Amino acid sequence: MTSASAQVNEQRQSALKLRDVHKSFGKTPIIRGVSLDIHRGERHAIIGPNGAGKSTLFNLISGRFQPTRGSIRLNDEEIAGIPSYQINRRGLSRSFQVTNIFPRLSVYENIRCSVLWSLGHKYSFWRSADKLRDANALTERTLEQIKMTARRNALAGVLTYAEQRALEIGITIASGADVIMLDEPTAGMSHSEADNAVELIRSVSKGRTLVMVEHDMGVVFGLADRISVLVYGEIIATDIPSRIKQNKAVQTAYLGTE
Amino acid sequence: MNGSQTAAPAATLVGARMGLIQKYKFWFAAAVVLLILPYIPGLNGDFSRSLLSQMGISAVFALSFNLLLGQTGLLSFGHAVYFGLGGYAAIHFMRAINAGLPIPIPFVPLAGAAGGLLIGVLFGSVTTKKAKIVFALITLGIAELVYAATFMLPGLFGGEEGITASRTRGPSIFGLDFGSQIQVYYIIAFWAFVSAALMYAFMRTPVGRMCNAVRDNPERAEFVGYNPQRVRFIVFSVAGMFAGLAGGLHAINYEIVAADAVGVLRSGSVLVAAYIGGIGHFIGPIVGAITLTWLQVSLSDYTSAWLLYLGLFFMAIILFAPGGLSGLIMMHAPIVRTKVFWEVLKTYAVALVPAVIMVVGAALLIEMNYRLSTQPELGTRMKLFRVNVDAATPWPWVAATLLLVAGFYVFRKTWPYVAAAWNRAIEEANAGKSDMGERR
Numbered sequence: 001m002t003s004a005s006a007q008v009n010e011q012r013q014s015a016l017k018l019r020d021v022h023k024s025f026g027k028t029p030i031i032r033g034v035s036l037d038i039h040r041g042e043r044h045a046i047i048g049p050n051g052a053g054k055s056t057l058f059n060l061i062s063g064r065f066q067p068t069r070g071s072i073r074l075n076d077e078e079i080a081g082i083p084s085y086q087i088n089r090r091g092l093s094r095s096f097q098v099t100n101i102f103p104r105l106s107v108y109e110n111i112r113c114s115v116l117w118s119l120g121h122k123y124s125f126w127r128s129a130d131k132l133r134d135a136n137a138l139t140e141r142t143l144e145q146i147k148m149t150a151r152r153n154a155l156a157g158v159l160t161y162a163e164q165r166a167l168e169i170g171i172t173i174a175s176g177a178d179v180i181m182l183d184e185p186t187a188g189m190s191h192s193e194a195d196n197a198v199e200l201i202r203s204v205s206k207g208r209t210l211v212m213v214e215h216d217m218g219v220v221f222g223l224a225d226r227i228s229v230l231v232y233g234e235i236i237a238t239d240i241p242s243r244i245k246q247n248k249a250v251q252t253a254y255l256g257t258e
Numbered sequence: 259m260n261g262s263q264t265a266a267p268a269a270t271l272v273g274a275r276m277g278l279i280q281k282y283k284f285w286f287a288a289a290v291v292l293l294i295l296p297y298i299p300g301l302n303g304d305f306s307r308s309l310l311s312q313m314g315i316s317a318v319f320a321l322s323f324n325l326l327l328g329q330t331g332l333l334s335f336g337h338a339v340y341f342g343l344g345g346y347a348a349i350h351f352m353r354a355i356n357a358g359l360p361i362p363i364p365f366v367p368l369a370g371a372a373g374g375l376l377i378g379v380l381f382g383s384v385t386t387k388k389a390k391i392v393f394a395l396i397t398l399g400i401a402e403l404v405y406a407a408t409f410m411l412p413g414l415f416g417g418e419e420g421i422t423a424s425r426t427r428g429p430s431i432f433g434l435d436f437g438s439q440i441q442v443y444y445i446i447a448f449w450a451f452v453s454a455a456l457m458y459a460f461m462r463t464p465v466g467r468m469c470n471a472v473r474d475n476p477e478r479a480e481f482v483g484y485n486p487q488r489v490r491f492i493v494f495s496v497a498g499m500f501a502g503l504a505g506g507l508h509a510i511n512y513e514i515v516a517a518d519a520v521g522v523l524r525s526g527s528v529l530v531a532a533y534i535g536g537i538g539h540f541i542g543p544i545v546g547a548i549t550l551t552w553l554q555v556s557l558s559d560y561t562s563a564w565l566l567y568l569g570l571f572f573m574a575i576i577l578f579a580p581g582g583l584s585g586l587i588m589m590h591a592p593i594v595r596t597k598v599f600w601e602v603l604k605t606y607a608v609a610l611v612p613a614v615i616m617v618v619g620a621a622l623l624i625e626m627n628y629r630l631s632t633q634p635e636l637g638t639r640m641k642l643f644r645v646n647v648d649a650a651t652p653w654p655w656v657a658a659t660l661l662l663v664a665g666f667y668v669f670r671k672t673w674p675y676v677a678a679a680w681n682r683a684i685e686e687a688n689a690g691k692s693d694m695g696e697r698r
Contacts, residue, residue: 062481088483100481102474113471117483121464123492128462135464175482 014076015040015179015209016061021070021080023053023060023233030056031067032233038179043210045220048230049253054213055097057230058183061211062094063087074179089117093177097184097213099164101171103157107148110156110167111174112139118175138174145204146170162193166200173204180205182212186219198223221245229253285455292447296440307439308511313551314443314450315507320531320543321457322500327529328537329461330493331473332386333394336401337501337528339381340374342520343404344502346415347373348509352423362431367449367506374502375495382494386487389476401522408517420516423509436510446507453500458540460496469493530568534575536582545583563628567621593683596690602679609672616665618643622658 016038023031030053038044046054059065061072063084072080079087102110112129115138116122121129129135143149146166151159156167165185173180185201186194198219201210214220220227221241228238231253237244244250279286296307319341326332351369355361385396408415415421425436434441460466468489471479476486509515518524527550535546553571557564579586593599625642626649638650647654 064477083480083485085480085483085485088481094481100475100478102471102478104474105470109467109470113467113479114482116464116468123465123468123488125460125463125465125492125496127464128459129464129467130462132464171478171482 013040014038015074016211017071017073017076018061019071019073021057021060021072022068023056023065024068030233031060033070034230034233034235036228036235036238038209038211039226040178040209041207042225043205043223044212045224045227046211046213046230047215047217047220047227052230053233054230055183056233058094058181058211058213062092062181088175088177091177092179092181093172093175094181095168095172095183095185097187099161099168101156101164101167103155105156106153107156107159107167108139108143108152111142111170112136114171114174115139115142115176118177138176142170142174145173146200162189162196165189165193165197169197169200169204173208177208179209179211182210182214184213184215186214186216194219288454289451292451295447296443304439307443309551309555311439311443311446311507311511312555313548314446315504315511316528316531316547316551317544318450318453318507319501319504320528320535320547321454321540322497322504323528324532324537324543325457325460325469325493325497325500327532328542329466329473330469330490332389332490332494333529334385334397334525335394335522335529336397336399336404336525337497338522338524339397339401339404339520340378340498340501341505341508341524341528342408342515342517343377343505344370344374344498345505345509345515345519346421347376347502348506349421349423349513349515352425352428352509352513353421355428356424360429363425363428363436363510364431364445364448366425366510367445367503370506370509371499371503374505375499377502378495378498382491382498386490386494389486389490398522401520401525404520405517405522408520415517418517420514420519422514425510425513442511445510449503449507453503454544457496457500461540465489465492530572532582534572534582536579536584536586538581539584539588542582542584545587549583561625561628562633563624566624566628592687593680596683596686598679598683598686602676602683605672605676605679609669609676612665612668612672614665615661616669619658619661619663619665622647622654623662626654626658 014037016036018034018036021031021034022029034057046057048054056065060067060080063079063082063086066081070080071078074087074090074092077090079090079092102113105113112135115135116129116132119132119134119138121132121135140149143152146169148163148166148170151163156164159167165188169182169185172182182201186197189197194216201212201223212223214223224241226238227241227244228235229244229247229250230236236253237247237250239247295301295310300306301310319337322340323334323337326334326337348366348370351359351361352363352366355363355366381400385393385400388396409417425442428436436442436445461469468479468484471482472484472486472489479486479489505515505519508519531546531550532543533546534549535544536542550568553564553568557567561567575582581589590599590602593602622642625640626647629636629640630638630649639646639648641647642654649655
């Protein structure tokens with residue numbers, strides 16, 4: 001009985017629980033049996049060499065792709081194979097490696113569009129979005145958080161790259177999802193821009209679960225509570241950063257060769 | 259833009275009312291214009307009032323079309339289906355009124371709207387499963403299907419002869435009989451105003467904002483919790499409803515709805531109207547509908563080659579002003595207050611002279627060609643721009659070609675001046691902005 005309740009306890013602590021997840025494109029297996037627990041409230045980084053399947057894994061969890069087989073549970077509910085908008089409604093939000101914003105909408109509108117559903121405004125067509133106090137207040141707060149209040153009226157498509165990346169994070173966190181997934185949030189940034197991004201990620205991930213794919217080891221070891229190493233579609237190690245550094249298998253498979 | 263409207267917390271009732279007028283000043287202005295338009299000298303004849311009525315119908319139809327194209331990125335090749343079937347619903351409703359149903363004629367457009375909505379929901383549930391090319395092709399298929407159906411079900415659609423009804427045989431309201439064009443104009447103006455306001459308001463609602471989001475990036479919309487298919491379906495149904503309302507206005511105006519109301523030609527012309535006016539601004543389709551209706555009616559009085567001119571005009575817009583007429587106008591918004599703006603206008607005036615010469619040359623060539631190739635029975639002598647010419651002699655051809663080539667050559671030379679004036683104006687506008695302390 002004790003073990004059973006411990007198990008329940010552990011389940012409650014897992015925001016995401018992957019069991020034996022497989023994904024093949026045609027006959028090519030990309031993800032080959034991934035099992036992974038992301039604890040509630042932790043910052044979890046997934047690293048691995050190019051082509052290891054990190055982005056595919058992200059796409060499987062967020063519903064962009066359907067797994068060939070296996071189970072993915074978000075807050076102990078099965079989400080494998082359901083549409084991405086339903087996964088988002090259950091509290092999982094993600095960013096993209098290639099900037100994925102609404103280019104012809106203003107910065108303000110970009111953020112506001114991403115808070116509408118979670119505040120329950122859904123497909124409503126009987127009131128003006130400008131009069132939704134909660135949506136506009138949350139949008140303002142998010143703009144402050146990503147330090148883009150001054151750029152609110154700019155069209156998202158004309159922002160600088162670093163600004164677009166910040167906006168991308170803003171869209172991802174605005175809805176208040178409790179699981180945030182960031183796909184290479186600092187890719188293509190200069191050092192100072194990356195530093196700013198790390199600060200931003202640190203502040204927005206407070207009190208939430210963060211999963212991120214990142215190539216910059218400085219960012220990874222500075223931010224992550226735990227790290228999983230993905231090689232050829234399999235996770236070869238999941239541990240705290242200091243022990244990942246010392247892990248022999250990781251060194252040969254990844255850190256040493258890069 | 260809203261900053262100036264937050265003033266006066268201790269506003270009196272009068273102040274509040276003034277604020278309301280200030281806030282909706284464009285709508286008030288539009289309402290006033292609609293009210294006085296048919297009494298302005300030159301527009302106060304039956305012909306002009308009929309033209310204004312047609313413009314109102316087209317404007318509603320084009321606005322509903324642009325809910326799909328400009329706002330949601332959905333290109334429909336069969337939007338007339340909802341216009342026409344709404345029109346049929348309205349004409350049958352009118353017949354019921356003629357037969358004794360105690361509802362006044364001004365409410366007929368609501369039957370059109372209901373019909374359009376119903377059909378929009380029905381076909382939208384199929385078409386909006388897809389977007390882009392597939393969506394466009396399905397709408398084309400449905401358009402052909404419905405057009406064919408109007409001939410297969412003559413009881414319902416009356417084939418080419420159509421269904422007729424009378425707008426004067428119904429219960430009287432405010433002592434109006436709707437026999438005269440002016441009364442019909444006011445019915446149309448009223449509904450056009452209401453429809454435009456409602457469509458504008460719709461775009462401001464959460465689902466309306468998400469239409470823009472789905473247009474820009476359907477995948478991102480999905481990852482903020484929205485099902486893009488559902489968003490498309492909702493806007494498609496709403497667009498169907500307003501197209502149906504326009505069809506209802508058509509039914510009142512003409513007292514007949516026939517197969518051409520659902521035809522591909524009408525679907526095409528609403529697309530042309532939207533592009534001419536510009537799909538990027540709310541007023542674009544209104545501008546386009548007014549322009550296109552005017553061209554269709556007036557140009558065809560002057561020349562039988564009017565469709566060719568229309569096509570050339572459309573191509574010129576697509577190639578040189580992809581934002582349409584409203585885009586051209588709005589382009590000037592940032593520089594209209596600069597001191598250099600007058601210089602910009604001056605360069606326009608200078609460039610206009612050779613441009614007109616070029617167009618005259620082209621028109622002469624087209625007219626002579628058109629006469630020789632399609633209407634040889636009328637002979638080679640013709641009167642063009644008040645000048646008698648004989649297309650059998652070489653001189654008119656030489657002169658026209660000379661006008662065209664020389665016009666184009668000089669026109670081309672004026673471009674750098676226009677561009678230079680533009681750049682000065684933009685610079686001044688930007689400098690003014692930074693003076694006001696607007697920072698990034």
